[in-house]
Amino acid sequence: MSSELKALSMAETGHALRHFWALEPSMHFLNHGSFGATPRYVLAAQHHWRERLERQPVRFMVEELPVELGLLRARLAIFVGTTAERLAMVENSTAGVNAVLRSIKWRDGDEIVLADHAYASVRNTVRFLAERHGLQVRLAPIEFPLSGPESMLEAYWSAITPRTRLVIVDHIFSSLAVRSPVAEIVAVCQPLGVQVLVDGAHAPGLLPLALDTLGADWYVGNCHKWLLAPKGSAFVQVSASALTDLHPAVISNFHDRGFPLEFDWQGTRDYSAWLAVAAALDFVEAMGASRYRQVLRDQAAAAAALLSQRWGVALPAPAEMFCGMVTLPLPGDEAPTEENAKRWHDRLWSQHRIEVPVLAFNQKLWLRISAQVYNDLSDVEALARAVHPAAAV
Numbered sequence: 001m002s003s004e005l006k007a008l009s010m011a012e013t014g015h016a017l018r019h020f021w022a023l024e025p026s027m028h029f030l031n032h033g034s035f036g037a038t039p040r041y042v043l044a045a046q047h048h049w050r051e052r053l054e055r056q057p058v059r060f061m062v063e064e065l066p067v068e069l070g071l072l073r074a075r076l077a078i079f080v081g082t083t084a085e086r087l088a089m090v091e092n093s094t095a096g097v098n099a100v101l102r103s104i105k106w107r108d109g110d111e112i113v114l115a116d117h118a119y120a121s122v123r124n125t126v127r128f129l130a131e132r133h134g135l136q137v138r139l140a141p142i143e144f145p146l147s148g149p150e151s152m153l154e155a156y157w158s159a160i161t162p163r164t165r166l167v168i169v170d171h172i173f174s175s176l177a178v179r180s181p182v183a184e185i186v187a188v189c190q191p192l193g194v195q196v197l198v199d200g201a202h203a204p205g206l207l208p209l210a211l212d213t214l215g216a217d218w219y220v221g222n223c224h225k226w227l228l229a230p231k232g233s234a235f236v237q238v239s240a241s242a243l244t245d246l247h248p249a250v251i252s253n254f255h256d257r258g259f260p261l262e263f264d265w266q267g268t269r270d271y272s273a274w275l276a277v278a279a280a281l282d283f284v285e286a287m288g289a290s291r292y293r294q295v296l297r298d299q300a301a302a303a304a305a306l307l308s309q310r311w312g313v314a315l316p317a318p319a320e321m322f323c324g325m326v327t328l329p330l331p332g333d334e335a336p337t338e339e340n341a342k343r344w345h346d347r348l349w350s351q352h353r354i355e356v357p358v359l360a361f362n363q364k365l366w367l368r369i370s371a372q373v374y375n376d377l378s379d380v381e382a383l384a385r386a387v388h389p390a391a392a393v
């Protein structure tokens with residue numbers, strides 16, 4: 001282990017770790033969730049891969065890249081509980097979801113079930129395909145505030161019909177920040193012959209994954225959020241039965257090579273983000289993957305407790321359903337419009353140097369707070385005061 005990573009493994013969490021990232025020192029960065037933030041150590045590794053390519057581009061692309069990608073897939077597979085043969089790299093979760101949805105040979109009248117709070121790019125891809133293939137889309141209505149995982153299970157169950165071909169489940173909802181009971185949903189769908197695609201964009205790094213055991217037909221996850229890898233790194237994992245007919249959204253030279261090699265080459269592009277996933281795993285493993293998850297969970301819980309007490313708002317779901325992020329109602333009764341959400345966001349940034357998403361849905365304005373090891377409670381204190389200066393301390 002490098003001396004830099006040794007220092008990391010021994011360091012306390014909080015602002016003492018900020019120098020591992022290039023983040024502007026003066027800001028309160030409470031939005032790791034949207035795009036991640038990549039440590040300098042990982043960016044340096046990515047730079048190293050780019051240099052290695054440019055030393056002899058043909059040798060690298062033709063001979064070295066396939067070998068290195070095989071090694072990377074093998075390592076990442078262990079981390080997420082599958083094997084290299086069942087794991088392919090993609091640029092992001094959106095590309096992974098597109099690969100799956102555009103590989104399925106749809107039949108007229110097939111139905112797709114997904115949550116009303118599913119991520120926008122996934123909803124759009126489903127709508128695009130529904131228009132072209134005559135598919136029916138059924139939305140599972142997720143209540144929020146949420147009483148518990150049972151109500152989510154019930155929401156999916158209520159949307160399934162005898163014509164349901166596919167259920168898409170968000171492992172962690174982007175706007176709601178809660179995890180869903182994926183294993184239970186897979187268990188309900190499998191006996192019915194309904195296939196399951198899990199959109200796990202936020203899960204790698206935040207949740208321990210045992211993907212082969214989970215048994216979904218496809219699982220898509222980002223490395224560039226909570227695994228701290230460079231932007232443009234994600235994966236799709238596939239069950240043994242769905243292995244033979246999965247193709248990347250971009251069909252390229254290796255089209256006839258089969259899964260997962262077909263995904264290893266998607267035209268001439270910068271593959272350094274994928275290769276630097278190994279450095280991101282080094283970084284997370286230096287902190288201890290389970291310690292890292294626990295710190296994020298504890299920090300999110302502490303933020304939720306502090307803000308709900310100061311603002312006098314209730315946690316909108318059972319505490320154990322949040323992991324690393326928490327969504328809370330903005331105090332007050334401002335109209336839940338996109339304009340008001342943007343105004344709040346821009347004010348928090350320009351006046352307080354707080355970066356945090358403000359969302360408008362379910363007749364309310366909400367804030368989604370991300371926890372990360374480079375944060376400490378003073379970032380949350382700053383948010384508490386900025387939103388509600390008069391609140392008692």
Ligand SMILES: Cc1ncc(COP(=O)(O)O)c(C=O)c1O
Pocket residue numbers: 033034092093094095119121122170172173174199201202222
């Ligand atoms: C649940 C969910 N799905 C998909 C995505 C899309 O991820 P990406 O932009 O990496 O494709 C996101 C992004 O935040 C997300 O939260």
